[in-house]
Amino acid sequence: MDLDRLLTARGISRREFIKLLTATAVTLGLSASHVPAMAEAIEKSVTKTPVVWLKGQLCTGCTCSSISSLDPGPEEIILDLLSFRYNPTIMAAAGHVAQMALDETVKAGGYVLIVEGSFPTADDRFVMSGGKPMREKLLETAANALVVIPVGACASFGGIPAAGPTGAVGVGALVKDMPIINLPGCPVNPRWLYGTVMHYLMYQDLPELDAYNRPKMFYGKLLHDNCPRRGRFERGEFLTDWNSDEQQDWCLLLMGCKGPKTYTDCPQGLWNDGVNFCINAGSPCSGCTQPEFYAPGFGDTRVGFAPLYEKQNSFALPGIGGIDAPKVGKAMAGVAAAGVGIHLVARTVSGSKNKREGDGV
Ligand code: SF4
Ligand code: SF4
Structure with missing residues (x-):
């Protein structure tokens, strides 16, 4: 269907369409001079793979993170890279016009479904959309999708809402028999999202995934x-006093760092277009890419990562078993003193050098 027929089907005139585009440009912080390019890109996007973005229980942080990217910027993402058909936060249409756009896209099928937020199981009324439980809307929309991509900790595994009374679960607990690529994080990193979508669109196939359906290219390293x-960890130097000048770059394990159990490329890929990441900014990693974030208990067998800023009582680290953090420090300091940890120190030095060269700060 070409754009004119699509607009006619939605009862929108060309003039109204241009008005909508102008309003969208303002929302995105673009000048009106972008409107012709937007119209042209949308015209082309009618034949591109469409993207539908659904939302459950959320803070909208993943949408904000995704359009805060500088390279590619919001205009490239929305106009050139993806053909967004539905995202209630950034689309100009609202109400029944937005719902029509969604219904039409779902009916046609063949779209990429991005999901943000978790879904309540305790009571459907916690999240409703168009008079329907959001859970039903998710299942209907997933049924005709090419691939389902939950973004953020909430959509992937339940996230922070899973710690509350709604019985929140991630998409994988509800959507079965569909290809799912989880992109956890709080929020999702734009690199992970656009890299994954582009990979899927270019190869028409899933990237290599780990046991939690996360792409190994982004979540393959501890x-x-x-x-x-x-x-610092190797030498048993653990920060215990936030105000100590001497301890400013010491290991954050005792302050609740979940890095020993967290798979992510944050130290290499960084955030904010390569500027920084949590630990370099002085914050312990809260393990936001793991299923254990943030729930106090995850399933029957594993302990969750809450509270965020308290040390885990027992981390079963490879090679040294499940022992308390102070003992970890002593044990690993002993290993380093014996010379066995030299290669790790060398790797740390080269990692720090790369960071200094790449962070631009
Ligand atoms: S990831 Fe956390 S625990 Fe591991 S060395 Fe870094 S600050 Fe320490
Ligand atoms: S460093 Fe940890 S808490 Fe920070 S974004 Fe990466 S995985 Fe999440």
Whole structure:
């Protein structure tokens, strides 16, 4: 269907369409001079793979993170890279016009479904949309999708809402028999999202996934193995006083760092277009890419990562078993003193050097 027929089907005239585009440009912080380019891109996007973005229980942080990217910027993302058909936060249409756009896209099928937020199981009324439980809307929309991409901790595994009374679960607990690529994080990093979508669209196939359906290209490495503070960990130098000048770049394990159990490329890929990441900014990793974030208990067998800023009583680290953090420090300091940890220190030094060269701060 060409754009004119699509507009006619929605009862929108060309003039109204241009008005909508102008309003959208203002919302995105673009000048009106972008409107012709937007119209042209949308015309082309009618034949591109469409993207539908659904929302459950959320803070909208993943949408904000995704359009805060500088390279590619919001205009490239919305106009050139993806053909967004539905995202209630950034689309100009609202109400029944927005619902019509969604219904039409779902009926046609063949779209990428991005999902943000978790879904309540305790009572459907916690999240309703168009008079329907959001859970039903998710299942209907997923049924005709090419691939389902939950973004953020909430959509992937339940996230922070899973710690509350709504019985929140991630998409994988509800949508079965569909290809699912989880992109956890609080929020999702734009690199992970656009890299995954582009990979899927270019190869028409899923990237290599781990046991939690996360792309290994972004979630394949243990943060702790690539942490710029790993040398401090090896020497048993753990920060205990936020106000101590001496301890400013010491290991954050005792302050609740979940890096030893968190798989992510944050230290290499960084955030805010390569500027920084949590640990370099002085914050312990809260493990936001793991299923254990943030729930006090995850399933029957594993302990969750809450509270965020308290040390885990027992981390079963590879090679040294499940022992308390102070003992970890002593044990690992002993290993380093014996010379066995030298390669890890060297890796830390090179990691820090890369960070200094790449962070631009
Ligand atoms: S515990 Fe955290 S701060 Fe310490 S080395 Fe590991 S990831 Fe880095
Ligand atoms: S460093 Fe940890 S808490 Fe921070 S974004 Fe990466 S995985 Fe999440």
